[in-house]
Amino acid sequence: MTPTLSTTDPRTGVVADTGIAPTSDHAVDAIVEAAVGAAEQLEGFDRHWRADLLDAMAAALEERRQLLVDIAMAETGLGEPRLQAELTRTVYQLRLFGDAVREGGYLEAAIDHAGDTPMGAQPDVRRMLVPIGPVAVFGSSNFPFAFSVPGGDTAAAIAAGNPVIAKAHSAHPLTSQASFAALSAGADRVGAPAGTVSIVYGQAAGSRLVAHPGLSAVGFTGSLGAASRLQELIAQRERPIPFYGELQSINPMIVTSAALHARGADIAKGLALSVTGSGGQLCTKPGIVLLPRGAAADEFARALVDEMSSVEASALLNERVLTSFRESESELEAARGTTSLLGSSGAPASAGEGFFVEPRVLRVPAAEITEEHTVEAFGPLVVLVDYDTTAQLLGALDVVPDSLTISVHSEADEASQVAGILPRLTATAGRVVFDGFPTGVRVSWAQHHGGPWPATNSIHTSVGVTAIRRxxxxxxxxxAPEQLLPTELRDDYLGVPRRVDGVLHLPS
Amino acid sequence: MTPTLSTTDPRTGVVADTGIAPTSDHAVDAIVEAAVGAAEQLEGFDRHWRADLLDAMAAALEERRQLLVDIAMAETGLGEPRLQAELTRTVYQLRLFGDAVREGGYLEAAIDHAGDTPMGAQPDVRRMLVPIGPVAVFGSSNFPFAFSVPGGDTAAAIAAGNPVIAKAHSAHPLTSQASFAALSAGADRVGAPAGTVSIVYGQAAGSRLVAHPGLSAVGFTGSLGAASRLQELIAQRERPIPFYGELQSINPMIVTSAALHARGADIAKGLALSVTGSGGQLCTKPGIVLLPRGAAADEFARALVDEMSSVEASALLNERVLTSFRESESELEAARGTTSLLGSSGAPASAGEGFFVEPRVLRVPAAEITEEHTVEAFGPLVVLVDYDTTAQLLGALDVVPDSLTISVHSEADEASQVAGILPRLTATAGRVVFDGFPTGVRVSWAQHHGGPWPATNSIHTSVGVTAIRRxxxxxxxxxAPEQLLPTELRDDYLGVPRRVDGVLHLPS
Known part of the structure; x- marks a missing residue:
C-alpha cells in the first residue's frame, strides 16, 4: 500500500493523515489524455461560454468560502483575514479574466487583406492567438488560493481556452482538494467537457505530469530548487514546452535622504507591516532596505524595531519553510559586518510547538555588502543597509539579485536625482514602486508580476490580465474561406479589437 | 596566426579566402560590453528616432543594393531575381517595423488608475513593454538578407530598442560583412550610440557570444543540430535568456479529391514552382503532398514530373546543404514502399563542379508511411503520398512532424469536410494555407511564421510585426510621479493605443 498524504498544522506541528492517495502513474496518464481530449472539445465552445465558465468557477469558490478558509487556516497557519482577502482576490481574478475574455483584446486578432503591396501582390493573412493545450499548474505554499489550484495560472490557462491539471501542494493537500472540488463544480455547472480541470497528488505524479507528451505548458510558483528539478525533466522531453516559473525575490527598497527626514517614521511603520504581513512569506516582501547613513537612519532603525517587536510571532507555512528561514537567518547574521537589531538566530519563539518565528531586523553598511547579505529569507526578516553616496547605493544594488520589484521612497524635489538612477533600477526588476510598498500585488489589466532572472525564468507575467498570453x-x-475562419477573424465580425491592414479598430 | 575565413561559390565549388579573421574572445567580450553600454544609451532616444534608425538602415541597404546582390550571388548561388526580391523584402521589413514603432501599439501600454475596486483601494499601476537588452542574431544560409544580418530578427530587436550583435554566417561571410556595413552606416547617419549594431565572425565567437553574461536574447534560424549546440551553451549560463529558434519544417500539403479533379494541373504547376524555387531551400517548401489515390493522382504525378523535369539543376547553398540533401534523398528513396518518379539518388547533376542537384519526385502509399518518409530534404524534392480515406490521411499526418505551415487544396462544396478535419490541421502548424502554396511568406502585421516544435522552439513568430514582442x-x-514615467504612460499623452482602466483607446 502506498501511504496516503499527510498534512501538518503549522500552528501546532500536529501531523494528520488526509486519506488522499498519491496519484498513480496510470492515473496521471489517463488524466493527461482526458485533458488532451478536453482541449479538442473546448475548441467547440466560444469565448462567451468560457467567460461564463470562469464566472461559474468563481461562484463555486464563493459558495464554499468558509469551508475553504477554515481548511487553509489549518494547513497554512495564515490568519483568517488574510485568507478571506486572498480568496476574494482569487474569485475577483477569475471574474476579471472572464471580463478580459469577453472583451477579446487578448486574442490580438489581425487581418491583412489580399492586395498589392510594395512587395507585389500578397495573399490574405489573418492571425490570432489560440489555446496552447493542456497546462500543468504547480502552486505555491504561501498562497493556497491565489497562486495555487484556483489561482492565477489556472485562471489564465482556462481563460486562454486550455484544460488545467493542477498539482496539489504537499503543504496544503486538503485545501487543494477542496479548491479543485469547487472548480470542478463550476465546470460541471456550465457543461464543460470532462478533463477541463483535474488534479494530481504527490511529487511523483507531478514529475510524470510534466514529462507527459500530451502536456503543453507548465505554470509554477515556488523555489528555485524545485523549479530546477522540473526544468530538468522538461529538458528531457522530446517536445520542449514553455515553463513559466515565478521563483524568488529580494525586493530591494531605497529610501532617499529627503524621504527619510520627511517621513521616516511613516516609512518604518509601513515597512514593518510589509515585512511581517503573512509572516513575511510573500514573494514581494522587501528583504533589503537601503538608507542614507546617519542619525535619521538610526532613528528609522529604532522605529522599525519598535514596530516589529510588537508584532506577534508568526507560524511559518511548514517545516521546510521554517528550516530554510533558520538557515537563511543564520547565514545573514553570520555575514561580515552584520549587526542584529531585533531577535536572535534560531531563538525558539514563545508560541510553543508550531513553526513560529519572531521578526528579525539586521543591519550592515553598504560598503560591506556581498552576496552573503542577499540570501532570500522567506519570513519576517529585513536587512537594513546604510549607504554614504549614490555610487555606494548603486554598487550595493549591483550585488542584489534581480527581483520582482524594486521600491523607492523619495521626495518631490528629488525627482531629477531619482530620474538619474531610474534606468539602473528598472533594469533590475519587473515593477518599480514609488513611495509605497511592493507587497499587495494589484490584480488588474496593467499589472506585471515578473522580472529578470532569478525572479522569474521568462519575459511574461504571472499576475494580471496579460498572464493569459503565456x-x-x-x-x-x-x-481562408470565410466559413472556415474563427468567428473573430471574419470580415463582418466587429466584436473584438482588431488590427485590419495595420490599423487598430475598436469593437463596435 | 588564426586562419582567415573562406567563402565558396556554390556554382563552381571554388573556395576563396575572405581576409576576414575570426573574432577573438577578447573582441567578442568588448563587443558585448559595448552593446550593454549602447542598450543604456538607447533608452535616451525616443520611438520616433528609432523608426528613423530603421529607415536609415533600409536606405543604406538600398544604396548598396547591387553590390550586396552580387556578393550574395557569389556566396549562395541563388539567382539574381530571387536575391533582388529578397533584398526588397528586407528593406520593406525594416520600414514596416519602423511604421509599427511609430504607431506604438507594440508597447501594449496600459494604465490602471488608483481607486476603489472590489479588492479595496488599489494603487496606480502602469505597464508597458521595454527593451530586453543586447540580442544576438544567428542568420540562416538560405536567406542571406531576410533572415541574416539585416533580416527579421535584427529588425525586430532594433525596433524593440535593443542593440544587435550579428553572427556572420559561415556560408556567406562577405554578404554578412557588407550587410553589416550598410546597417552600421545607417546607424551612424542618425547618430546611434556605438555598439548599437555589431558583428562577430567564426563559430567560436558565436559560442562565446551566447555564453556572455551581458547578452539578453538570441534569435536563430537554422538547423535543429546547430540550435541544440547553442541551446546547450545557453543552458549552462547562470542567467537563462530566451532563445528563439526557427528550425525545420516539412510543410505537408493536402489535396482533396474535388480539387484534384477540378484543377490538378494548376496545382501541379504551382507545386513545381513552390518545390523548386530557390533550389527548394525554403523552410516553407512543401515536402509532402497527400493526394487521393487513383487515376487523377497518377495524372497529377505525371504533370508534376513534367513540370519539374524542365526545371534546371540548382546549385545548393553550400557543401553541407548538399551533403545533407544527398543523405535525406537516399534515406527517403530507401524507405519502404517508396517509388522514385523523377531523378535518382545522388546522380551527379549535369552542371559541373558546383553543388548542383536535379529536382526529385518520390511517391509512397499513405498506408506505408513511417517516420522514415518524413525526413526533411532541404532542396528540390517532394514526396507524394496516396491516401484512400480521410482516416488514412489523418493517420499519415500524425506521422509528419509539426511544421511551420500546412496547406489544403479543396473546392468550395467540400467546406464542411475541411471544417471537420481543420482542428487536426491547426494543431500541427503555425499557418494554414488554403488553395495556395506556403512559400513566399508575406511580411505584414498579421503574419505568423512559427509553429509547434520542431518547427520552432517557442510560441512566438519570426516574421511580421509581432516578431518585435520577442x-x-x-x-x-x-x-510613479508623472515626470518619472515614460512618455507613453503619462496621462496626457495620447499618441499610442492604450488600455486605460481596462478600456482600449485609440491614439488621437
Missing part, C-alpha cells in the same frame, strides 16, 4: 500561441490563416 | 519585456510602474 498559454496562447499565434496561428495564421492564409486565404 | 525582444521586449513588461515593466510596471506603481504610483
Amino acid at each position: 498559454f496562447l500561441r499565434p496561428l495564421a490563416w492564409q486565404n | 525582444f521586449l519585456r513588461p515593466l510596471a510602474w506603481q504610483n
